[in-house]
Each structure stands twice: as C-alpha cells, then as structure tokens.
Amino acid sequence: MHMADMGKFKLHYRIDGPDDGVPVVFANSLGTDLRLWDPIMPLLPAGLRILRYDKRGHGLSDTPEGRYSMGALVGDAEKLMQMTGFKDAVFVGLSIGGLIAQGLAAKRLDLVKAVVLSNTAAKIGTRDMWEDRIKTVEAGGLEAALEATMTRWFSKKFRQTPDYPAWENLHLQTPVAGWVGCAAAIAGTDFISSTSGLRLPALGIAGTEDGSTPPDLVREMTDLIPGSQFHLIRGAGHLPCVEKPEEYAEVLTGFLKSQGLV
Template sequence: MQIATLGDIHVHYRDDGDPAGAPVVFANSLGTDLRLWDAVLPLLPPGLRLIRYDMRGHGLTDAPPAPYSMGGLITDAERLIDHLGVRDCVFVGLSIGGMIAQGLAAKRLDLIRALVLSNTAARIGTPAIWGERIAAVAAGGVEPLADAVMERWFSKPFRATPGMRLWRNMLTGTPAQGYAGCSAAISGTDLMTPTSGLRLPTLAIAGSEDGSTPPDLVRETADLIPGSQFHLIRGAGHLPCVERPDAFAAVLTDFLTRIGHAAR
C-alpha cells in the first residue's frame, strides 16, 4: 500500500506499470475505490505509468467529516499528481472522478494533456436529489441506498451475476461520511462554464444502460469541448470498466495511441 500525506489528508494510491512511462491517472466513482480499474489495466498497452487513488472518504483514504467541496477533491488530485512528480498525464475520471478531471484541467492544464470523461457530466443531478440522498445516509448509512444504486449502475444481465455482489459490498463498505461528503460536492457543482473553456484532446465514454449519467447527458458534456470524441459502450451501465472491461480498454487504448500517449 502507498500512502501520500497531502495537506490535511492521507491518500491511498497505487503507482503501477513503467515508472518512466507516459502517465495515466484514474479517478473512481462515488461509492467505489481504486479497484474499479482492476480489470482494465492489464488490457492496456505496455510502457505506461498507471496511477490510481482512493478519493477522499473512500477506500483506504481518510474520511474526514462531511461535507466536502469539489474544489477540495480537485485539490487532492492536484496534490497527489504534484507529489508524484507527474506532468502531461492523461486523466481518466468516471462519474465524480470525471467531474474532478474537468475541474483539474481547468485549474492546472500543465498537469493534463488529455481527458477521458467516462459516465460523467458537467452537472449531475439536482441539489434536491442529492439532499435526499445525504439525509438518507445520515439516517441509516449507505446500505438502504444499495439496491437502487445497483439498478442505476448495472445492466439487468449483470445484476443477475454473482459479480454484482462485489460492487454492492464495496458500495455499502464506503464510510457514510465519505459518501455524504462527496454527494455534497456533486450537489454543489456546475462545471458548464469552465468545461466549455477547455481546449485539449478529450474522449467521452457512456454506457447504453447507465441510469446515473445517461448517454445523452455524457454527450452534452462532451459537446462543450471542441473536437472531443464520444463513444457509446452498448450493454453496459454506469461502470463500463466493470461490465465491459475489454470494450473500455479497447476504446481507451485507441485514444491513447491516436494522441501519441501510447505506442502503437
């Protein structure tokens, strides 16, 4: 395990692959940890430096009292990348991780040369929806939300497999403070203006069965960035890197090679 002390927080991360390779940084979704990318990383081209981390309130990273701000989550990512001496990375973010990606690119373009925005948007949900979810977590923890979240996350066929239990257990193991804190960060975030000012290679990925960030919402965000590409993974929900790791790795590899970040 690798732990970075970043200001007021200890962040758990992994730094795999070639230490001298072109860096790719991965940020996970609400209610998951860095294991979200386990099935994808072995399918990527050799020679890359692959960095992933548990965001504030998730996995083995500290879970300070809620609420959190999106600015704070962006600063955590910024400090980790600086701590690791990384520049010109491709930042791959899923859901809230994709919001962090957009905000970090707007703040520190020297750190990021390209974005992959998976199952995310410039604005997700409404303050009322997130307020209800935060109140539910305060009353009973994450467990009462789990079945509804699984329906939004995964396609019906995947929900019938034993593998779904792993992700339900990961979700319910998320600290209540972490889930509520990051929910508050999403609730207060609207990145439409900063994202519309971005000018860098961008790939947006959506899942056809995604009940959290439907394809049209992902495409709307991609359209804010001139020249961005959009790819739909059919048969997958909110976590296509879990349901269709082969398809996710293939489209990511194609993007990395086309922008010259990975060897053909």
C-alpha cells in the same frame, strides 16, 4: 500500498508501470475505490505509468469530517500528482472522477494533457436530488440507498452474474461520512461554463444502461469541448469498465494511440 500526507489527512494511492512511462491518472466513482479499474488494467498497453488513488472518504484513504467541496477534491488530485511527479498526464475520470478531471483540466493544463470523461457530466443531477439521497444515507446508512444505486449503476444482465455481489459489498464498505462528503461536492458542482472553455483532447464514454449519467447527458458534456470524441458502450451501465472491460480498454487504448502516446 502507499499513503500520501495531504496535511490533515492521508490519501491511499498506487502506481504501476515504468518510471519513464506515459503518465495516466485514474479517478473512480462515488462509493468505489481504486479497484474499480482492476478489470481493465491487464488489458491496457505496456509502457503506461498509471496512478490510481482512493479519494478522501473512500477505500483506504482517511475520511475528513464534514462535507467536501469539489474544489477540495480537485485540489487533492492536484497535490497528489505533484507529489508523485505526474504531469502532462491523461486523466481518466468516471462519474465524480470525471468532475474532478474537468475541474483539474480547467485549473492546471500543465498537469492534464488530455481527459477521458467516463459516465459523467458537467453537472450531475440537482442539489435537491442529492440532498434527498444524503438524507436517506444519513438516516439509514448506505444500505438504505443500495437497491436504487445498484439499479442505476448496473445492467439487469450484470446484476444476475456471480461477479455482481462484490460491487454491492464494495459500495457498502464506503464510510457514510465519506459518501456524504463527496455527494455534497457533486451537489454543488456546475462545470458547464468552465468545461466549455476547455481546449484539449477529450474522449467521452457512456453506457446505454446507465441510469446515473445517461448517454445523452454524457454526450452533451463531451460536445462542450471542441474536437472531442465520444463512444457509446452498449449493454453497460454506469461502470462500463466493470461490465465491458475489453471494449472499455480497447476504446481507451485507441484514444491514447490517436494522441500518439502508445
């Protein structure tokens, strides 16, 4: 376990793979930590140098007080990549991680060579919708939003498996202040204009059972980037890397191969 000193707080991160490997950065969703990507790690090709991290307010990272801005979350990823020597990287972001990927790609093309935008959008929901969810969580904790969240996130079939309860527990272990801080960042983000200006290799991934960022929303965002690719994973919800890790890893590997990286 490694902790990066960001100034007023610390971020937990992990690096796997050879020092001279192809740099790939993974950013996870709201209410999860870097373990979100565990199911696909053994399925990815050798020769990748992988950076995963817990964004502020999640996992083993510190939880700064107050609401966060998307600019701050993008800045965290930017600073962490610079500290760890990651540049010209493929940035894989899921949900809020995909927003971070879009923001960083627009800001630092020297750090981001290509993006994989998974189960995300240029604008996710409305400010009023997020404020309602924030009020629910502030009043009753993450337990108050658990059923609705898990229904949006996972297919009915997966929720009946023995692996499902662990994801409920992971979500519930997120600090309320961290969840609220990041939810506020999502509420205030609209990247439609900046994402439509991106000119880099991009892959959009969606799940047919995703109730948070439905396939049409993901496709609309992906289509903003000329020459982008899109893949729909059938039978999976908001976290297809959990429900369909083999297909997710295959699609990601195919994208890396299409860029001549593996």
